[in-house]
Amino acid sequence: MKKLFFAVVLTIVSIVINAQPKNETISKIAESSLEYYGNIYRTIHSNPELSLCEKETSAMVAKEMKRMGLEVHEGFGGYGVVGIFKNGDGPVVLLRADMDALPIKEATGLPFASTKMCDVNGVQTPAFHACGHDVHTTVMLGTVNALVSLKKGWKGTLIALAEPAEEVGKGAHGIIDAGLFTKFPIPDYVLAYHVFPDSEVGSVEYSKGPAMAGVKDYDITFKGKGAHGAYPHEGIDPIVMAANAVLEYQTIVSRSVKAFEPAVVTVGAFNSGSRPNIINEKAYLKITARFFNEEVGNLIDRRIREITNAVAKAAGATDDMMPEIEMISPLPPVINNSELVDKVVVSMKNILGEANVHENNSPSMAAEDFSLYRTASPKVQAAMFSLGVSPKGKHTTALHSPTFKPEFDGAYITGVQAMTRAIIDLMVSK
Ligand SMILES: [Zn+2]
Ligand SMILES: [Zn+2]
Structure with a gap:
């Protein structure tokens, strides 16, 4: 009986296998x-x-x-x-x-x-x-x-x-x-x-x-106060603000993320200004952050926001001049x-x-x-x-x-x- 059972099973299995291209x-x-x-x-x-x-x-x-x-x-x-x-x-x-x-x-x-x-x-x-x-x-x-x-x-x-x-x-x-x-x-x-x-x-x-890594991209707009380049004390310079932020972002991976966690923060674009003697009103950064662990992604996001806002505050930006931070199409x-x-x-x-x-x-x-x-x-x-x-x-x-x-x-x-x-x-x- 057992033999017959196995013979039937084997036949069914071979039919199924044979049916496969x-x-x-x-x-x-x-x-x-x-x-x-x-x-x-x-x-x-x-x-x-x-x-x-x-x-x-x-x-x-x-x-x-x-x-x-x-x-x-x-x-x-x-x-x-x-x-x-x-x-x-x-x-x-x-x-x-x-x-x-x-x-x-x-x-x-x-x-x-x-x-x-x-x-x-x-x-x-x-x-x-x-x-x-x-x-x-x-x-x-x-x-x-x-x-x-x-x-x-x-x-x-x-x-x-x-x-x-x-x-x-x-x-x-x-x-x-x-x-x-x-x-x-x-x-x-x-x-x-x-x-x-x-x-x-x-x-x-x-x-x-x-x-492949998760990604969070950001468009950041620093807001300053325009002035003549010869009288910087009359304005608030968003280029200096953004430049400070670019350097401070470098500490996110080197000082905030655990050494065993892969992560990248890259500032890929920095745009502002038109003439040597004009203090611009705004400066724009584009950032990409990469990570494999969602918690690291959240940590990077928090640090980018903290640094961006703190740098603006330190430069004298008032509450209505705080930077705009827009996250673009994040991916896990x-x-x-x-x-x-x-x-x-x-x-x-x-x-x-x-x-x-x-x-x-x-x-x-x-x-x-x-x-x-x-x-x-x-x-x-x-x-x-x-x-x-x-x-x-x-x-x-x-x-x-x-x-x-x-x-x-x-x-x-x-x-x-x-x-x-x-x-x-x-x-x-x-
Ligand atoms: Zn591609
Ligand atoms: Zn592709």
Whole structure:
């Protein structure tokens, strides 16, 4: 009786396993779709759109999702696109890609290099996909294509999300505020890639736990009292005020934050004045603060406010002249869910080979609004993976540089293979 029971169980298990698409089948779909999606990639690359202006890119993504049979919601949280593919009872997996480009003039020399200029407040500004979001968008479409083609091999709901305005930290905020977690099924798993120039094409890197920093950006306005530069005693100088604050902010990380906690406070912009002989009325600072621990983020926030106000007071500012402190689009850190990473890594190693999936133990102080999908619901397990894009044995230039040149073909095939395998395994394994 026991033997019969095990025989039945084994047969059921083998039927289930056999129903799963094989690696070779997934690889074939990835390779045979390269030409079609390569054209889409080059079209997006040649027509980059800056954050909050992703009109044509999002229309193209929506058209592609509709072609594949997804239920498509356009204009979601700005130019966001949400595509839903319901394929029976099972887990909900969300695959996210960002779409926006950067205000940089491309200097890669590629035949399909961007020559596009975008209107930014009346100023013609060059646009370039220097952060590889064109790769992310195309790999996401290619993965959806593979998953739809293999729909008989998995059960569950796939949500494909094309996010706008990542570079300015507004995309995920907008998408979540528009109802991503209330209008659609809440995802069990949220996955994404970011291209990674430190890694060769053909490989994927992963990290468990803290991966990218949380961020709080600030616009600070110091208010002084204008006067002639020859009579400074008649005014209150906001430049001196702001200069004191810039130096005092340096003590936040060195004296207020515990030495074992990673943190950064950078004053990235200091603007004021027009002539040598005019004491200006105002001085403006832009600050970014980075951290991995929310308590450290709160401590930095408190110290920035204390220092800013105290410096102004010390310079003689009255109550109505206290500085304005505006925090812009704060983001929590990207903390990859270790349980999800473990599962996905098994799948990715299975299709790419053990040697092509590496652990990266160096968290980055850069930030990503992907972190908001983790904190939006306690149900969500989220993880972001790094997709190698440098030529074998070489190193392409850094993200956000004018010569950033990813190896698209290899990265596309690797990215689609690994993510398709991972999602199918997550769907079937529940
Ligand atoms: Zn970027
Ligand atoms: Zn990016």
